[in-house]
Each structure stands twice: as C-alpha cells, then as structure tokens.
Amino acid sequence: MSHEFQNDADSFSGTASAESQPYAEKGAAPVDGIEQFIEQMGMSAQADGVPRIAGRIFGYFILHGGPVSFAQLARELKVSRGSVSTNARILSAIGFIERVTKPGDRQDYYQLAASPYLRMIEGYLGRMRRMQNILGQANENIPETMTATRARLAQMNHFYEVAVKSNEQLLKELT
Amino acid sequence: MSHEFQNDADSFSGTASAESQPYAEKGAAPVDGIEQFIEQMGMSAQADGVPRIAGRIFGYFILHGGPVSFAQLARELKVSRGSVSTNARILSAIGFIERVTKPGDRQDYYQLAASPYLRMIEGYLGRMRRMQNILGQANENIPETMTATRARLAQMNHFYEVAVKSNEQLLKELT
DNA sequence: TACTTTGTTTAGCTCAAATTGAACGAATTG
DNA sequence: CAATTCGTTCAATTTGAGCTAAACAAAGTA
Numbered sequence: 001m002s003h004e005f006q007n008d009a010d011s012f013s014g015t016a017s018a019e020s021q022p023y024a025e026k027g028a029a030p031v032d033g034i035e036q037f038i039e040q041m042g043m044s045a046q047a048d049g050v051p052r053i054a055g056r057i058f059g060y061f062i063l064h065g066g067p068v069s070f071a072q073l074a075r076e077l078k079v080s081r082g083s084v085s086t087n088a089r090i091l092s093a094i095g096f097i098e099r100v101t102k103p104g105d106r107q108d109y110y111q112l113a114a115s116p117y118l119r120m121i122e123g124y125l126g127r128m129r130r131m132q133n134i135l136g137q138a139n140e141n142i143p144e145t146m147t148a149t150r151a152r153l154a155q156m157n158h159f160y161e162v163a164v165k166s167n168e169q170l171l172k173e174l175t
Numbered sequence: 176m177s178h179e180f181q182n183d184a185d186s187f188s189g190t191a192s193a194e195s196q197p198y199a200e201k202g203a204a205p206v207d208g209i210e211q212f213i214e215q216m217g218m219s220a221q222a223d224g225v226p227r228i229a230g231r232i233f234g235y236f237i238l239h240g241g242p243v244s245f246a247q248l249a250r251e252l253k254v255s256r257g258s259v260s261t262n263a264r265i266l267s268a269i270g271f272i273e274r275v276t277k278p279g280d281r282q283d284y285y286q287l288a289a290s291p292y293l294r295m296i297e298g299y300l301g302r303m304r305r306m307q308n309i310l311g312q313a314n315e316n317i318p319e320t321m322t323a324t325r326a327r328l329a330q331m332n333h334f335y336e337v338a339v340k341s342n343e344q345l346l347k348e349l350t
Numbered sequence: 351t352a353c354t355t356t357g358t359t360t361a362g363c364t365c366a367a368a369t370t371g372a373a374c375g376a377a378t379t380g
Numbered sequence: 381c382a383a384t385t386c387g388t389t390c391a392a393t394t395t396g397a398g399c400t401a402a403a404c405a406a407a408g409t410a
Contacts, residue, residue: 033316040309048302049224051368062331063317063324070387080370085388087368106377106386112327117334124299127223134215141208142238149238152287156237159292159349166345174337226398245357255400260358262398281356281408 034063038077053079054087058096058116067100067109095119121171125164132160209238213252228254229262233271233291242275242284270294296346300339307335 038059045055056077061068074084088110091097096116100109113119135157142150213234220230231252236243249259263285266272271291275284288294310332317325 033313033318036316037309037313040312044306044309047224049222053369062327065323065327071385081387082371082389083369089388108387117331117338121338131219134212134219137215138208138212141211143208148240152237152240156292162349163292163296163345166341166348170338170341173341174334228399246355256357257359257401258399264358283357 037063051087051090053077053083054090057084057087058091061097061110061112065112067102067111070108070110073110094123115174118171118174121167121174125167125171128160128164128167132157132164135160212238226262226265228252228258229265232259232262233266236272236285236287240287242277242286245283245285248285269298290349293346293349296342296349300342300346303335303339303342307332307339310335 038056041059041062042052042056045058046052056079057073060073060077070081070084070088073079073088074081077084088097092099092110092113095113096119097110098113100111102109135153138153139150139157142153144150213231216234216237217227217231220233221227231254232248235248235252245256245259245263248254248263249256252259263272263283267274267285267288270288271294272285273288275286277284310328313328314325314332317328319325
C-alpha cells in the first residue's frame with residue numbers, strides 16, 4: 001500500500017471490519033481529529049461559497065491522499081452517490097483532485113492532485129483578471145469628464161495589477 | 176463640491192431634477208457605463224459569496240467616492256432602507272466604506288474608505304490564517320503514526336505560510 | 351405634545367443552490 | 381440473457397440567505 005492509513009488500508013472508519021465505528025456515527029459531532037478536520041474543511045468551503053460536500057471531499061483527500069474509490073467516498077462521507085458525482089467533478093475540474101483508473105477495476109478512483117494549492121492561486125488570479133476586465137469596460141464607457149471617478153477606477157486597476165503580479169510571483173515560487 | 180459628478184452634484188441619475196432618467200429606469204438592463212459597472216460589481220460580489228447589494232453599493236462608492244446619504248443610496252440603487260442598513264454596515268465593518276457626519280444634518284453619510292483594497296488583502300490574510308488554525312488543530316489531534324497524512328498537512332501548512340508572507344509583503348508594497 | 355424624519359430590526363416571502371433519491375444507461379459478470 | 385454494479389442525470393425536497401415591507405425606536409421640529 002502506498003499510504004499508511006490506519007490498519008484498515010481501505011477505510012478510515014473501519015466500516016468494512018464490522019461493528020466498531022470510532023467516529024462518524026449518526027449525525028453526531030466529530031469525535032476525533034480526522035472527522036473534525038474534514039468537517040472544518042466543509043465549513044470553510046461553505047464560507048467561501050463552495051458546496052460543503054466539495055470541501056469535505058477535499059479534506060478527505062488531503063488526509064487520505066491515495067486513490068479512493070467513488071463508492072468509498074460516498075460511504076465514508078455519508079453522502080449520496082449523486083453528490084459525490086457532482087462534487088468530485090467540480091473538484092477535478094478545479095484541479096484539486098484527479099481521476100485515476102485501476103487496471104481490471106471498473107470503479108472510478110480519485111486521488112489528490114499533484115499541486116492543488118497552485119490551482120488555488122490560479123483561482124485568485126482568475127477572479128482578479130475578471131475584475132480588471134470590468135474595470136477595462138468601465139474605462140471605455142465612462143466619460144472623460146468624470147475625472148475623479150476615472151481616477152478612482154485607475155487606482156483600483158493599479159491595485160489589481162500589483163496584486164496580480166504578486167500572485168504570479170508567488171505561483172512561480174511555489175512551482 | 177468635492178467631486179465632479181454630472182451637473183447634479185447630489186445624484187447620478189438626476190432624480191431630483193424631475194423627469195429625465197438617463198438610466199436605471201424600471202428593471203431594465205443597464206443603459207450606460209455607470210449602471211453597468213455597478214451591476215457588474217454586484218454580480219462579482221455575488222460570485223464571491225458577498226450579498227449582491229453590498230457589491231452594488233461598493234461599486235457605487237468607487238464611482239462616486241464622496242459622502243453620500245443613506246437615503247440617496249436607497250433611492251439611486253432602488254433598494255429598501257433595510258438592505259442599505261445591513262449592507263452598508265457590512266461594508267463599513269470590512270472597512271470598504273466609512274460613516275461620516277455632516278454638522279447640522281441628522282442623516283447618515285458614507286464615503287469610500289481611504290484604502291479599501293488593503294482591506295481586501297487583509298481579508299485574504301484572515302481566511303488563510305483561519306485555515307492555518309485548522310491545520311494547527313489537525314496537527315495536534317492526528318496521531319503520529321499517520322505519517323503520510325501528517326506530511327500532506329505539513330505541506331499544506333507550508334503553502335499557507337508562503338502565501339501569507341507574500342500577501343503581507345504585498346500589503347506593505349501598497350501602503 | 352403631536353408629527354416628521356431617520357436608521358434598525360424583525361417577520362415573511364422569494365429565489366437559488368445543495369442534497370437526496372430514484373430512474374436510467376452502460377458495462378460486467380454469472 | 382438475466383442480474384449486478386457503477387456513475388450520471390433529473391425531479392423533488394430542503395435549506396439557507398437576501399431582500400422587502402412594516403413595525404419600531406430614537407431624535408429632531410412644529
């Protein structure tokens with residue numbers, strides 16, 4: 001096995017090994033670091049406008065890393081297959097996780113992407129450039145006569161230019 | 176007047192000066208750069224998980240800058256006083272706008288804050304530190320034996336450390 | 351004191367997005 | 381070919397948040 005996750009290599013919670021469920025029972029509060037982390041990632045995601053389940057899945061992969069089957073995700077996170085389907089697709093579209101195949105296994109497997117954090121920065125950059133776009137339009141459409149307004153827009157644009165450069169730099173550093 | 180906004184110094188849309196309403200009539204699409212910018216800021220905010228009206232108010236202030244009365248905001252953006260109340264409070268809590276008073280005037284006035292963009296970065300920093308917090312907890316609660324997991328968490332933490340430093344640097348640059 | 355103006359708060363409506371569950375099609379296996 | 385298994389999709393439900401309108405409190409003004 002490529003990772004040393006618990007004695008049960010296929011599962012956090014040992015669902016496969018019968019009765020004992022050290023955490024994640026019912027709708028109870030997180031009972032240990034694992035559950036807690038996953039849950040916090042969910043909350044965090046939600047706060048950032050991302051579906052909570054996507055956050056939980058991402059959290060799960062940060063902890064687990066290695067290839068995890070679609071079914072296992074649904075089982076361990078206790079969500080419907082539908083949710084796993086959509087949210088895993090979201091995550092892999094962003095580039096946080098990626099699909100992998102196991103020869104002779106029909107199931108879908110996912111694993112943590114190589115550098116999910118770079119994608120995070122790329123996300124920021126995307127939003128900033130979108131803002132610069134809006135500013136560009138404003139610059140075209142707002143009359144010359146409104147000099148103070150145009151000055152503020154220019155200032156705002158300047159901010160984004162510096163910020164974009166800074167994050168591009170950061171991206172390089174982390175590569 | 177401290178700003179050269181249209182001939183009507185108190186209003187974008189000249190509501191005060193009777194019938195003409197060059198833009199912003201009914202629920203119609205934006206008809207010029209001003210309206211368009213405000214609306215795009217609203218959409219942008221919404222996409223970032225911020226109430227749309229907060230975004231529109233912020234957009235309004237980027238364009239207008241100067242002290243604007245509470246009532247005027249509600250009137251020109253065509254939103255309820257309740258919405259103005261809550262959203263202006265949000266924006267001033269973040270530090271994007273600030274309340275000012277006019278002697279002998281009971282109304283609330285708001286104006287664009289001195290450096291709203293710095294606050295934006297501070298916002299990023301806050302979220303990143305919150306993530307580092309979560310990672311700190313995980314580091315405490317996750318058993319030593321799960322070395323690969325802990326390695327991934329450490330890597331994640333490293334990312335945030337670098338990112339935080341980078342943004343602190345950016346903050347300095349812009350000050 | 352009655353009346354107006356101003357901002358906040360609260361209850362309720364609306365709307366969008368998340369999540370589920372079931373139906374479905376594709377692939378596999380017996 | 382039946383019977384499973386798997387992932388996607390779609391309809392329905394739930395949830396939550398934004399927004400409004402109305403009630404309200406505070407602070408003038410007549």
